[in-house]
Amino acid sequence: MKTKVLMVCLGNICRSPLAEGILKSKVDSSKVFVDSAGTAGYHVGNPPDERSIAVARKYGLDISMQKCRRFSATDFQEFDYIYAMDRSNFSNIMKLANGIQDEKKVKLLLDEVDFGLTEVPDPYYGGSDGFEKVYEMVDLACEAIAKRLN
Template sequence: MIKVLFVCLGNICRSPMAEAVFRDKVQHAGLNQKIEVDSAGTGDWHIGHPPHEGTRKKLDDIGISYEGMKGRQIRSEDFTDFDYIIAMDESNQRDIEDLMDRSGQAKVIRFMSLLNDEPSKSVPDPYYTGNFDEVYELVNKGTEALLQMIINEHLK
């Protein structure tokens, strides 16, 4: 089982959107028995809360489920339980790497590196910008690239 964890600051906007979109892609590819998906935040402000209403609205508009998703904070065991930890921005990546026990197996990847860093190095935080459409476009392209990478590296 390949395990993927998406991480942003509060785990209510970007990382749950990426989790839901990636989970949908995994299901449509018939790989839900081979790939497990979750999300977390580096901060603890939204533990137990559902995704942000902007994330929920965007996912509703495109017909992707977020049922049962609740915010949680990244934990030390995530570094050994997950194969990939995907940071939604540079600050999240630094925070993750600061927390990570070097014995962990997880490979930390900055999300935008999946898209060759274009147009920026970070997925903009819609909590501040309100632009959930832009975030979805990036998340949709990046999760497609991630799925192809995992298939090529582990499932061929």
């Protein structure tokens, strides 16, 4: 049975698609399934932000085929680990939890590394350099997750 990991941000167009693509590139796909979602439904069905696609492509990853979807309470039954990019999304995820078993699955992504930060900043309203910084943060966290899962 595969271990299932879900990456979650607000719109599922910037941070969580990057996290999905990065972690997928670091794990054995026959053992680990990775997906992403957003706590808000602003972009359902759309591809990731072009800037996320561009920074992923710079590092040899293609996330252009991903489609945005909204996080739902059923994700607690589907996934073993749920990683929120920031406290706001962590809180939104926890509001849908149905008990302690669901709550135990949820962590902040940067809790996986000693990065000096606890939240992955949302690069949406900034320039492309913000996406580069997000990529670097997420890559470090995904490396730690992959080591544990592989």
